[in-house]
Amino acid sequence: MKLTSFEVNGKASWGAVVDGGLVDLGKRLSEFTDLRSLIAADGFANAKAALASAKPDYALDKVRLLPVIPNPDKIICVGLNYADHVVETKREKTEDPALFVRFPNSQMGHLEPMLVPPESSHLDYEGEIAVIIGKGGRRIKEAQAYDHVAGFSCYNDGSIRDLQWATTQWTTGKNFPATGAFGPWMTTTDEVPANSLLTLVTRLNGKEMQRATTDMMVHSIPRLIAFISVFTELVPGDVIVTGTPGGVGGRKNPPLFMKDGDIVEIEVDKVGVLRSPVKAEKV
Structure with a gap:
């Protein structure tokens, strides 16, 4: 998977890049507040399952991409x-x-x-x-x-x-x-x-x-x-x-x-x- 953090309409989220578009996993997997929390919970299987039937929510050029991990501990x-x-x-x-x-x-x-x-x-x-x-x-x-x-x-x-x-x-x-x-x-x-x-x-x-x-x-x-x-x-x-x-x-x-x-x-x-x-x- 290709996972990233992004912002759209002033709201931060995270998701997966597929076919030139972006699937907003933040709204589909609300138990993970950001990409760092998904990683911490080893939630990659959840992300893959959510992607199985998902279509892109946004074109990549319609969102602001953030640093992949905006809030690392170090x-x-x-x-x-x-x-x-x-x-x-x-x-x-x-x-x-x-x-x-x-x-x-x-x-x-x-x-x-x-x-x-x-x-x-x-x-x-x-x-x-x-x-x-x-x-x-x-x-x-x-x-x-x-x-x-x-x-x-x-x-x-x-x-x-x-x-x-x-x-x-x-x-x-x-x-x-x-x-x-x-x-x-x-x-x-x-x-x-x-x-x-x-x-x-x-x-x-x-x-x-x-x-x-x-x-x-x-x-x-x-x-x-x-x-x-x-x-x-x-x-x-x-x-x-x-x-x-x-x-x-x-x-x-x-x-x-x-x-x-x-x-x-x-x-x-x-x-x-x-x-x-x-x-x-x-x-």
Whole structure:
């Protein structure tokens, strides 16, 4: 299934993408208040049953897509997780994953604008694969890690580079409003089995900037889940953003940052394409 969160006529709901349309499962399965609560209750069988005889309620272009999980307990992002990105940043591979956090209010959904703030013109793209946790746990074994995954999505971990690089801590440059694009939906693990080889591509104004496959990760998805769950309990709906490959704009010569009027796309095969127009923030 392809599940997402959305808003129509000012009301938030969640549903499934089918045949180019959207089935509002929020109104059919009122016991689940949002997509996160469905995941927490392992209600995927209920969703499938509701879809069996349902027709789309809305065309996709008639709703506002929200971040797939608008209200995660936590978003944990991984840095330096592809060898070519480690090389271009002139850093060294780390024995353990390099982690930082992103706040939920910095996210936006598919087709929502990524905002270049007036404080900086250094907004960079970072195409990534997002993992949505289905079953929570602490000290999860690497061999069982995929049992804790609900699905996969596309993510653009937009970074305000000058503020990110101003100190050794990355929080400031990673949490400006409307810089974390998440969507357009999550594809559940019944369609993306454990250890599937996924391809990630980033395009800026139609030109390919990044391309990588999950077997190129320094720390695999199971390794990330196992490591993260040692220091914090993962809960359903948590999002792990698994790292960006080489090709980011800030490391090009000359640097290439996103600007008002650009279009950036993140594509993950077996999932879909996350598209974001870039706009200058108006203050």
